[in-house]
Amino acid sequence: MSRLKQYRxxxxxxxxxxxxxxxxxxxTCLQNNTTAIQKDDVLLVCTxxxxxxxxxxxxxxxxxxxxxxxxxxDNDSDDGSREYLIGEKDVSLWHxxxxxxxxxxxxxxxxxxxxxxxxxxxxxxxxVDEFFVFPFCDTRPILALTDWLDNSGVQSFSAMLIDxxxxxxxxxxxxxEGMDPMKIAQWFDSGNYMLxxxxxxxxxWIQGGPRARVFFNDDPxxxxxxxxxxxxxxxxxxxxxxxxxxLLPRRLNHVYATExxxxxxxxxxxxxxxxxxVQKTEEELKRRQHYAGSREYLAYHNRLQDDPxxxxxxxxxxxxxxxxxxxxLISKGNWA
Amino acid sequence: MSxxxxxxxxxxxxxxxxxxxxxxxxxxxxxxxxxxxxxxDAYISFFESLSDIENIKFSNRHTCEWGTWSxxxxxxxxxxxxxxxxxxxxxxYLSSGSCLPLRPVDDLIHYLADxxxxxxxxxxxxEDVPWTVGGLDFERFTLRxxxxxxxxxxxxxxxxxxxxxxxxxRKIPDGLVPHMGSQWWCLTRQTLNAILTDPDRKAHDAxxxxxxxxxxxxxxxxxxxxxxxxxxxxxxxxKFDYQGKPHTFYDDHLQLLRRSDCFVARKIxxxxxxxxxxxxxxxxxxxxxxxxxxxxxDRIFSKAVERRTEGxxxxxxxxxxxxxxxxxxxxxxxxxxxxxxxDLFEDFDDWLSQxxxxxxxxxxxxPEGAExxxxxxxxxxxxxxxxxxxxxNPCGFLTNLIWNTRGExxxxxxxxxxxxxxxxxxxxxxxxxxxxxxGAWAVTLFRSNLDFSEIRREAARLQKIETQHLExxxxxxxxxxxxxxxxxxxxESRLEPLxxxxxxxxxxxxxxxxxxxxxxxxxxxxxxxxxxKNQGMHPHLMGDFPMVxxxxxxxxxxxxxxxxx
Numbered sequence: 001m002s003r004l005k006q007y008r009x010x011x012x013x014x015x016x017x018x019x020x021x022x023x024x025x026x027x028t029c030l031q032n033n034t035t036a037i038q039k040d041d042v043l044l045v046c047t048x049x050x051x052x053x054x055x056x057x058x059x060x061x062x063x064x065x066x067x068x069x070x071x072x073x074d075n076d077s078d079d080g081s082r083e084y085l086i087g088e089k090d091v092s093l094w095h096x097x098x099x100x101x102x103x104x105x106x107x108x109x110x111x112x113x114x115x116x117x118x119x120x121x122x123x124x125x126x127x128v129d130e131f132f133v134f135p136f137c138d139t140r141p142i143l144a145l146t147d148w149l150d151n152s153g154v155q156s157f158s159a160m161l162i163d164x165x166x167x168x169x170x171x172x173x174x175x176x177e178g179m180d181p182m183k184i185a186q187w188f189d190s191g192n193y194m195l196x197x198x199x200x201x202x203x204x205w206i207q208g209g210p211r212a213r214v215f216f217n218d219d220p221x222x223x224x225x226x227x228x229x230x231x232x233x234x235x236x237x238x239x240x241x242x243x244x245x246x247l248l249p250r251r252l253n254h255v256y257a258t259e260x261x262x263x264x265x266x267x268x269x270x271x272x273x274x275x276x277x278v279q280k281t282e283e284e285l286k287r288r289q290h291y292a293g294s295r296e297y298l299a300y301h302n303r304l305q306d307d308p309x310x311x312x313x314x315x316x317x318x319x320x321x322x323x324x325x326x327x328x329l330i331s332k333g334n335w336a
Numbered sequence: 337m338s339x340x341x342x343x344x345x346x347x348x349x350x351x352x353x354x355x356x357x358x359x360x361x362x363x364x365x366x367x368x369x370x371x372x373x374x375x376x377d378a379y380i381s382f383f384e385s386l387s388d389i390e391n392i393k394f395s396n397r398h399t400c401e402w403g404t405w406s407x408x409x410x411x412x413x414x415x416x417x418x419x420x421x422x423x424x425x426x427x428x429y430l431s432s433g434s435c436l437p438l439r440p441v442d443d444l445i446h447y448l449a450d451x452x453x454x455x456x457x458x459x460x461x462x463e464d465v466p467w468t469v470g471g472l473d474f475e476r477f478t479l480r481x482x483x484x485x486x487x488x489x490x491x492x493x494x495x496x497x498x499x500x501x502x503x504x505x506r507k508i509p510d511g512l513v514p515h516m517g518s519q520w521w522c523l524t525r526q527t528l529n530a531i532l533t534d535p536d537r538k539a540h541d542a543x544x545x546x547x548x549x550x551x552x553x554x555x556x557x558x559x560x561x562x563x564x565x566x567x568x569x570x571x572x573x574x575k576f577d578y579q580g581k582p583h584t585f586y587d588d589h590l591q592l593l594r595r596s597d598c599f600v601a602r603k604i605x606x607x608x609x610x611x612x613x614x615x616x617x618x619x620x621x622x623x624x625x626x627x628x629x630x631x632x633x634d635r636i637f638s639k640a641v642e643r644r645t646e647g648x649x650x651x652x653x654x655x656x657x658x659x660x661x662x663x664x665x666x667x668x669x670x671x672x673x674x675x676x677x678x679d680l681f682e683d684f685d686d687w688l689s690q691x692x693x694x695x696x697x698x699x700x701x702x703p704e705g706a707e708x709x710x711x712x713x714x715x716x717x718x719x720x721x722x723x724x725x726x727x728x729n730p731c732g733f734l735t736n737l738i739w740n741t742r743g744e745x746x747x748x749x750x751x752x753x754x755x756x757x758x759x760x761x762x763x764x765x766x767x768x769x770x771x772x773x774x775g776a777w778a779v780t781l782f783r784s785n786l787d788f789s790e791i792r793r794e795a796a797r798l799q800k801i802e803t804q805h806l807e808x809x810x811x812x813x814x815x816x817x818x819x820x821x822x823x824x825x826x827x828e829s830r831l832e833p834l835x836x837x838x839x840x841x842x843x844x845x846x847x848x849x850x851x852x853x854x855x856x857x858x859x860x861x862x863x864x865x866x867x868x869k870n871q872g873m874h875p876h877l878m879g880d881f882p883m884v885x886x887x888x889x890x891x892x893x894x895x896x897x898x899x900x901x
Contacts, residue, residue: 139588144605148584152577160654191717191740194729195652204657207728213720220728227654256655260663262647265655314718328651328739334577334644336636 013248016111016239023103024112027073027094030082034069034092034117041068042142043234044124045114047106049075050283051128053276055084056178058128063090065132066141067124071117073109075100092117100289104242111239118234122146125230125244126268131182132159132230133321134266135332148335150233156247157231158255159266161224162188162329163209164318165273165310174275181271187315188269189213190327193226203227203246203253210273210310215299224296228268229255264333267324273310339364339448339522340425342414344407345433346371346400348606349382352433356392358616362441365391365422369410372399393421403485407519407551408544415528426452429522434603435572436585436615444571444599448522455527455563458517458570459556472496476548477514478505485548509536509543512557519551520572520602523559530562531555573598573630575637578644583637587611592636598628650739650767652732666765667738672747672841673768676776679751680823681853685709688853692841694745700737701730701754716740730757738767745841751777752801759808768816770809771837774802775823775878779856782864792871802877822879830855 037043044067051058059070069090074082076097085091096109103109114123124132124142134145134157149157164185166173173184193208206227207220216223228244232252239248246253257263277300284297316327324330341359345352345368356366368386370379379397386392395414400406411430418428427448437444448454462474472479479499483491508514523531534540540558544550559566573596575583582603585593587610593601594614604611647656650668678684678698689696689709698707705723708715715721717740719733726733738746762768777798781791809818817840821833831852862882868875 136586136588140586141607143607144586147605147607151581151584152579158654189718191736192719193653193736194732195654195657196729197657204654206654210718212725213714213718213722217720217722217725220725256657257644257647258657258659258662259645260647260658261645261656262643262651262653263655265653312714312718313712314714314716316718328648328653331647331653331655332640332643333655334640336583336640 009248009250013239020108020111020115020239023108026096026098027109030095031086031091031093033089037069042066042122042124042146043069043071043118045071045110046126046128047073047075047109048081048128050077050079050081052079052081052084053175053177054128055081057180061131066143071113073106107240107243114234115236119236121234123232123234129271130268132266132268135264135321135325135330135335137321155233156229156252156255159228159230159268160206161226161228161268161270163211163270164188165210167311169309170273171275171278181274182269182318185271185273186318187311188318190316201246201253202250204256214310215303222295230268262331262333264335265330267330338424338445339427339429340418340422341366341429341431342411342418343368343431343433344410346374348433349378351606353382353385354612354616355436356386359441360389360391364441365425367393367395367414367418369395369414370397372397393417401484403549405545405550408554412532416532419525419529426525427522428528430520431600432602435600436604436611437600438593438615439599453524453565454567455523455559455565456567456569456571457521457523457556457559459515459559459566459568460517462514462516472548477508480546481548509539513560514553515556515560516553517556518570518574520570520574521555522571527559527563531558572600572602573633574602578641585611590614592633596630596633597626598630650735652735665767666761667735667767669738669742670767670769671738671745673750673762673770674747675750676773678749679776679779680773680855682856684853688747691838694747694841695741697748699750699754700748701750703753727755730755731761734758734761752798752805756801756805759805763808763811763814763816766815769840770816770818772820773823773826774806774820775875778875778878782861792868792873795868795875796873799875799877822877824879824881
């Protein structure tokens with residue numbers, strides 16, 4: 001890497017930090033329990049809007065995993081999400097009515113909070129419909145993973161997005177509060193992912209899955225990115241660039257082995273396609289606050305009206321992380 | 337007569353305390369060395385919590401850094417203290433704060449009592465050690481290492497390089513033959529005493545102070561001077577990963593550890609409550625005299641190392657993306673590509689799937705979309721037949737397909753009409769078996785209803801593409817199993833080449849082919865080629881096709897399928 005390029009990336013990172021600082025002034029703190037954060041705690045940062053129905057299971061899932069503190073940014077929910085979170089001892093909550101889009105889809109807010117509260121902590125950045133799965137997650141808490149990563153001198157951990165979907169129409173089985181969404185949306189695509197390397201940030205670019213197969217088969221370039229690096233030993237000078245797809249400094253994006261071996265990796269089970277999805281799509285289309293003019297939602301909307309079936313004969317039914325590892329979607333790497 | 341434990345502690349003091357208590361309660365004296373980097377407060381509370389126990393002592397504190405002499409110095413001090421303070425101790429066992437005894441302490445005491453003169457220390461010459469970090473095996477004894485490998489890596493590497501270039505070599509003291517091995521040992525009082533009270537100890541220490549990672553070589557080398565009774569293995573179960581760091585044991589390893597019959601394991605995750613609770617609880621199944629048997633654990637950890645260094649061949653995923661020329665194979669299993677066969681033969685895919693009993697697809701890379709076997713729109717792994725999606729990443733499409741169908745050989749048709757982006761991938765892939773009848777695409781053109789000028793244009797285009805394709809297959813970088821016939825040659829001896837291909841696909845299939853696939857009617861094909869020539873296009877890939885009218889030739893009789901015994 002030339003000095004000039006190095007410097008340019010550095011400038012870009014600094015610029016992001018400044019934006020993060022400025023944009024995080026849009027946030028009003030409603031509840032600050034961050035003093036309860038202990039030295040080795042794993043933290044979770046999440047931006048949400050109108051996710052009341054999903055919150056109870058989300059909180060339970062991540063508490064069971066061993067997350068010690070939640071930092072939520074509420075983008076002006078009106079369905080009681082805020083009220084639900086207030087009063088929880090392990091939750092700190094910020095509110096903003098500002099534009100999600102202008103905050104680069106929440107990235108600036110997240111960077112701002114992480115800089116202030118997550119320095120030197122393993123930090124998981126996920127959405128409310130994403131469930132983190134890693135090797136041995138059924139027998140070892142997340143702290144076992146982060147301790148091992150620390151020991152191995154690794155600072156970031158990859159977990160690609162796996163879109164989960166139900167069999168039959170998306171809205172056939174209504175989602176009720178507290179339910180395990182993976183019990184409804186329990187199917188996924190096991191082997192149609194396309195990978196390429198992003199030269200500038202050196203991260204992998206992964207596309208594919210049911211969204212590419214059904215909604216973007218004529219326009220694969222614009223199919224959603226599935227590569228994610230949600231778990232990072234945060235440092236106040238780090239920034240996410242685009243959602244959690246990539247970071248600066250660049251070395252954090254080297255979550256894949258290029259010599260032929262496999263590094264350890266996990267997955268984010270993405271349970272977007274539940275009964276709540278149809279309504280969400282309509283709402284998001286009205287707000288137009290999502291990436292690239294919400295073209296993703298536009299594509300869903302157009303297709304959902306005639307053929308909402310994502311399931312196919314070759315869909316795989318989710319069992320556990322071992323299944324994902326055998327299928328080659330995640331890897332234990334050197335962890336045993 | 338008993339065994340005493342020297343315990344080097346630098347973190348997780350609470351666990352160290354638990355283990356020390358357990359050992360002491362079973363009659364083993366413990367001398368603990370606490371790293372000086374542990375804060376004074378933590379040390380004092382640790383010290384006080386154990387002060388009620390008589391046979392636990394604390395040795396002089398050193399600041400310990402990985403790979404340096406300080407670790408040896410710490411163990412020397414603690415060992416001396418052990419030998420002087422506990423005269424009944426016959427064996428001294430070196431352990432760490434994250435070690436956990438897996439078997440009842442009495443088991444160990446009996447085991448050692450049965451072998452009163454044996455030193456358990458892994459001690460092998462440098463030529464026989466496969467696990468050195470940083471590629472430094474013998475050189476760790478002959479170079480100088482003033483810089484920290486962990487903190488000053490660049491300086492460390494540069495200084496090593498410089499010494500190599502200059503040809504610098506330290507002199508190894510007379511009588512010493514460098515040996516290395518696991519730093520966790522169990523030595524007899526006699527041997528340890530001899531090492532520590534040797535009149536030459538000053539010289540030895542001075543030498544080893546500048547050796548790299550002396551805790552893996554100090555005792556391992558010196559023990560050879562004083563004892564002939566050496567069991568070159570460690571009683572501590574400790575596995576290392578590819579970076580030379582110890583693997584960690586978790587709660588889910590409980591059964592494995594239990595069945596291993598090892599005495600002590602390292603290292604245990606400090607929050608593995610179940611392991612600590614189980615192995616430190618009052619034991620019931622004592623007195624079993626089994627030999628340690630870490631075989632199964634060994635396998636699990638060596639597999640993990642292999643996965644990290646080699647990975648699963650042919651898998652491309654979020655954490656494995658081998659660069660050009662890296663990784664063993666480009667795909668994960670053998671597959672076969674047939675070019676020109678479906679042009680020349682009728683229903684070739686059906687015939688082939690019967691002949692080999694494997695999965696046979698049509699043209700996977702056809703411009704209209706992937707022709708999966710059985711006309712499926714979606715195939716294994718939920719791969720879509722959609723052309724645009726496939727052509728977005730054709731190589732990924734192929735590697736995905738082969739990965740998704742592990743355990744079943746894939747065969748597919750290919751030709752110059754198809755997406756050519758996979759050319760280099762298949763040509764340089766060991767797993768590919770490529771059989772080409774060059775020029776056979778002309779048969780399909782010949783049978784089409786197109787306008788002749790269009791046919792001419794298309795023929796020129798396809799011929800150009802196939803020529804380039806064949807160049808790739810014939811390149812010196814090609815690794816695939818490639819067979820190329822011109823169409824004319826192939827027709828001459830149809831069955832022989834087919835038999836060769838099929839034998840290679842299923843070598844256990846000893847039966848000869850009963851039936852050749854049915855060839856299409858080629859009446860007038862010679863004339864067709866001549867017409868192309870007459871139009872100024874030169875079809876050269878077909879070979880020397882007989883120009884003469886071939887209507888009479890029984891070879892192209894359409895009514896009779898070719899039956900061969």
